[in-house]
Amino acid sequence: MFSNVSNFRDRYQHAHNKINWHIPDPIKRGRFLDVGCGTGNGVAAAAAHGASLAVGIDRSFGEFGHEFNVDEFPDLCDAVGSNTDSALLLEGNIFDLKMPFPGFDYAMMLDSAEHVPDLERIIKWTSDSLRPGGYLLLDTCPLFYSPVGSHLWHWFPEASDPWAHLKPGFEQRCHDAGIDAWNMDRYRELNKVTHQQIVDMFVGTGFEIIEEHRSKTNPEREALFQRFGSDIDLSTIQKEWLFEDWILLVGRKI
């Protein structure tokens, strides 16, 4: 098989755990929508939880073309013990869709929220695609202002080069490091949303928040800031944003 089974298994397990821990049992067996589904790991996970329909949408299944071939999705599901009986993968840019999907019971945005240019519009579209009482589970990778918020952690590790992207000369450093075009494109498309803005988007698009977990600062992070933070321009960036890695929200559509 061309696809990287081990990476798929890891991503599948990640999605499986999130659904397991944060979505109530009867909802898990309903109709599931994965927004920015990538390799379909969330779709496979929802199918394994017994979703009656598991739909994933992504703007391009070539996104992970170096390690994923969408034609092998059924074999990947087999490899992790899931199945494609209720699964559907759709290729399409959500911003191009003319209308929401009808009446899903739950939706997930797993590590996709920080990658879209207009997050509020996507959350609104997702809300419109849920039935009243439907759930949205959103979980992020490091947000932009956090130590590895560039997502270029292979080149700028948290322990030795945190917040590199918030300091002068970053583009030149990327060029000097020989970072490839794919990774630079992924970096440039990141949005700059903060914890509070995402919470506000949930509430503003008609969700009641029923679970909220946020990463917080700690003494190690403060020490990191003391050591590496001096040339970050804090006239435009609030210091608390520098410690905002991930946020996990579960909302119920009112």
Ligand SMILES: C[S@@+](CC[C@H](N)C(=O)[O-])C[C@H]1O[C@@H](n2cnc3c(N)ncnc32)[C@H](O)[C@@H]1O
């Ligand atoms: C970091 S990946 C996460 C994939 C998957 N959710 C996972 O858990 O591995 C973010 C995904 O969001 C997708 N995406 C970004 N903008 C999108 C859009 N406007 N419409 C649909 N998908 C989008 C990207 O193509 C990418 O596959």
